[in-house]
């Protein structure tokens with residue numbers, strides 16, 4: 001299980017010192033990191049480090065107060081606080097089929113605060129995550145500090161960005177070596193191939209903060225990504241879209257889309273790839289999710305669907321039955337994420353396409 005540094009109280013300057021309250025918890029917020037960790041606290045002003053300190057998270061902690069200072073008067077300006085795990089040896093995320101092409105997802109995902117100023121007002125209730133995707137792509141995504149399901153990053157989203165990056169990396173290495181490596185999800189590689197002249201249309205359902213679709217648009221040229229979700233994510237996802245730098249001839253935009261009422265005219269061009277990450281946790285919404293996928297693929301019969309998930313309940317297996325009944329067939333792969341005490345956690349990937357016999 002990956003753990004995320006969360007601000008329970010965002011940083012502020014009080015009586016000349018920076019104060020904040022953090023915890024280190026899972027994406028669901030249902031468990032705290034139960035091992036000791038050394039954390040590095042970095043204060044930046046205009047992207048320059050002006051103060052650095054360390055603090056220890058103990059295995060029994062549920063929260064950890066931070067106090068830095070008193071700061072010299074010339075530093076009482078608009079600042080940003082970063083909280084990161086001390087350079088732990090990066091655990092390797094690993095695709096079962098290609099173990100040596102992995103990049104690192106740390107056990108503890110650090111946090112960067114929104115700016116806070118000298119007037120004792122706390123930073124906005126936001127946190128920025130930095131994801132080091134393959135090919136030196138640095139993805140920066142804002143999420144909220146609260147407990148909203150939609151407005152923060154989930155493990156499968158994090159893993160999917162790295163998985164897509166690794167797939168693209170392997171494909172480009174194959175081109176350089178003039179050699180085809182066996183692909184775990186050949187239909188996905190076919191869609192992602194860069195030797196195509198037209199811009200591919202990608203739609204993400206339940207995009208949350210937009211980590212997956214934005215990550216793809218940053219890593220893949222010639223793609224048009226439409227992120228969709230319920231209206232509650234519009235503000236955070238728009239912030240992330242505005243700060244992204246898509247690859248050559250790629251673009252990202254957002255549209256509200258409720259799985260219960262997908263519009264018939266979502267894209268003017270046929271959709272090539274539909275992304276669905278960590279959206280199968282709620283068994284009640286699975287019938288509408290599958291019926292939405294079915295409707296999208298009826299208008300774009302060549303589309304493939306990449307579903308990524310972390311198993312949370314037995315009830316999620318209904319998803320696979322519903323997909324089968326709707327005439328979809330899948331090919332599967334998986335990736336390991338680091339977990340406490342040297343253990344690993346699994347993220348599953350299913351690449352669905354319409355069974356031509358249906």
Ligand SMILES: C[S@@+](CC[C@H](N)C(=O)[O-])C[C@H]1O[C@@H](n2cnc3c(N)ncnc32)[C@H](O)[C@@H]1O
Nearest residue numbers: 150153154157206207208229230258259277278
């Ligand atoms: C667990 S979050 C995953 C977010 C993101 N894909 C990730 O991996 O970080 C599930 C997302 O599904 C969205 N969702 C749930 N029900 C939905 C519906 N009926 N229509 C559209 N989106 C929905 C939620 O708003 C939420 O953003």
